[in-house]
Amino acid sequence: MEVLGQDRREGLGRRADSRVTLLTLFFVSVLLLLSSLYSAEASVFRKARETVVDAAAPALALFAGPINAVQGAVGDIRDYFNVLKQNEALRQENAELRQWMNEALALRETVASYEMLHAYYAPPAVRPINAIVIGESNDAFSHSMLVNVGSDEGVSHGQAVIDPSGLVGRIVDVGKAASRILLLTDVQSRVPVYIEGADVEGLLVGRTKARPAVTFTKSSEPVIFEPGQRVLTSGAGGVLPRGLPVGVVAEDRKGEAIVELYANYARTRLVRVLNYKFPTVEPDEVATPSDGAAQPEASSSSASPSNEETRTVQPTPQAVTPVTPASAAAPRPVRTEEEALPEEVED
Amino acid sequence: MKAATPTLLGVVGVLLLALPLRLGAGVVPTPLLPLIIVFFWSVYGPSYLPAGSVFLIGLLQDMLTGGPLGLWPAVYLVTQYIVISQRSYFLGREQKVVWIGFAFAATGAALILWLVMSLMSGVLLPVGALLAQMATTVLTYPLFNFGFAHLQRRVIVEA
Numbered sequence A: 001m002e003v004l005g006q007d008r009r010e011g012l013g014r015r016a017d018s019r020v021t022l023l024t025l026f027f028v029s030v031l032l033l034l035s036s037l038y039s040a041e042a043s044v045f046r047k048a049r050e051t052v053v054d055a056a057a058p059a060l061a062l063f064a065g066p067i068n069a070v071q072g073a074v075g076d077i078r079d080y081f082n083v084l085k086q087n088e089a090l091r092q093e094n095a096e097l098r099q100w101m102n103e104a105l106a107l108r109e110t111v112a113s114y115e116m117l118h119a120y121y122a123p124p125a126v127r128p129i130n131a132i133v134i135g136e137s138n139d140a141f142s143h144s145m146l147v148n149v150g151s152d153e154g155v156s157h158g159q160a161v162i163d164p165s166g167l168v169g170r171i172v173d174v175g176k177a178a179s180r181i182l183l184l185t186d187v188q189s190r191v192p193v194y195i196e197g198a199d200v201e202g203l204l205v206g207r208t209k210a211r212p213a214v215t216f217t218k219s220s221e222p223v224i225f226e227p228g229q230r231v232l233t234s235g236a237g238g239v240l241p242r243g244l245p246v247g248v249v250a251e252d253r254k255g256e257a258i259v260e261l262y263a264n265y266a267r268t269r270l271v272r273v274l275n276y277k278f279p280t281v282e283p284d285e286v287a288t289p290s291d292g293a294a295q296p297e298a299s300s301s302s303a304s305p306s307n308e309e310t311r312t313v314q315p316t317p318q319a320v321t322p323v324t325p326a327s328a329a330a331p332r333p334v335r336t337e338e339e340a341l342p343e344e345v346e347d
Numbered sequence B: 001m002k003a004a005t006p007t008l009l010g011v012v013g014v015l016l017l018a019l020p021l022r023l024g025a026g027v028v029p030t031p032l033l034p035l036i037i038v039f040f041w042s043v044y045g046p047s048y049l050p051a052g053s054v055f056l057i058g059l060l061q062d063m064l065t066g067g068p069l070g071l072w073p074a075v076y077l078v079t080q081y082i083v084i085s086q087r088s089y090f091l092g093r094e095q096k097v098v099w100i101g102f103a104f105a106a107t108g109a110a111l112i113l114w115l116v117m118s119l120m121s122g123v124l125l126p127v128g129a130l131l132a133q134m135a136t137t138v139l140t141y142p143l144f145n146f147g148f149a150h151l152q153r154r155v156i157v158e159a
Helices: A014-038 A043-081 A083-117 B002-018 B033-044 B051-065 B071-085 B095-121 B128-156
Strands: A127-136 A144-147 A160-163 A166-174 A179-183 A190-195 A200-205 A213-215 A230-233 A245-253 A256-261 A270-275
Touching: A014 B051, A014 B071, A043 A083, A043 A127, A043 A144, A043 A166, A043 A179, A043 B002, A043 B051, A144 A166, A190 A245, B002 B033, B002 B051, B002 B128, B033 B051, B033 B071, B033 B095, B033 B128, B051 B071, B071 B095, B095 B128
Parallel strands: A166 A245
Antiparallel strands: A127 A144, A127 A270, A144 A179, A160 A166, A160 A270, A166 A179, A190 A200, A190 A230, A200 A213, A213 A256, A230 A245, A245 A256
16 A cells, blocks of 8 residues: 555655656556457457446445435435325326226237237346445546346346336446446447337437437438337337337437436336247247137238337336337247236335 | 545546435436545645556456546546646635635536546436536535645645
């Protein structure tokens, strides 16, 4: 520890020496920066990041608890002052949700009867991993969060992270006991999405602002969408499950859809990492239906992938977390529907 | 051991930047404490915060906040270089003058950050969040300056 300063103080001749060190280290930084520009995903850099994240996780977790307690207390005080207004809003929302619940129950029955009629293949189940946010980058340009689960719990690179309101981001670094979520607002974030009702697919691109934008591939026809339409993950590219709610279209800005996210990053604390294995199209798998009564040919439906979104809603509390319907974006002989619900209940 | 205090404070500052503090329900950005530390000790005791420590603090910040490696070390080292070269001007001046000096240093750091990040991402990034964070840092500087001055005078140098 002495080397950090004490002995540097002695002798004036050291001064020029320390300036050389400073400049050398500066050039090392610039070199690092240039090399991370060309090989940000290089295994050495990733390994270093993951090691540091792992090492810092216990310290972060230690402080995250008290911070959360304080935030909760402050939130309680704030709630106390507008409890009447909140009650009124909640009562209204509850009435609305009850209607939705009834509609969902009716739909569930309808879907169940369709599943009996058609060839139905159970999609791979989503295994959610519950996690607590222990870190968050307070940086103007890098938007990410750290969670207290890692490869030991089954987290791996690219997995989707949701909270009760919607998609939060995806996993980019995985340590043994901690991992990093790249938020949708980060400038590096690219998530394939589609706009419900507009039948268009695009990429949700982070712009470091609170509201990311959906960009569409250039085409001669203008893309038509309206504010208020829902934005969901499309599952294109085979990384994130299809149909995770992302947000709603807020406005049209020069042909790009600005999206108001469902996730509120100022409140994100409990999240679930979706351990999801994307269904692969393999001929022999397709030939073995899980529902014995079904014929594979019976359901080669011609519906476009963006239309065949199915969601199951249960009136139980855990249904508040987004359900994860998924169907491969690739054309397949058999329709795959998804109704896997996270089995675990978030506390 | 006492001579390592600025370095340890820098590490604490980085940890604060990696914690979900969400000051003011997420509205107020966390001040860049390491920048204040680098500035303060570059003026009042460069020997207590050698370039190696500054480099490590920056690298730790890059790794914890998920930015490109080398960004924050470069920013902090440039700040340290410029401040040390202007040190004779700051020493013995009024605190207000030093504060204005810090505001200039923070502006310079923000400019470098914005340029590098814009170059790396290929688009001109919005500056709102960066300016807000720098403003918070500059506004809280006198507070930290007061604390660090006491620490430097009473604890570190007295050793």
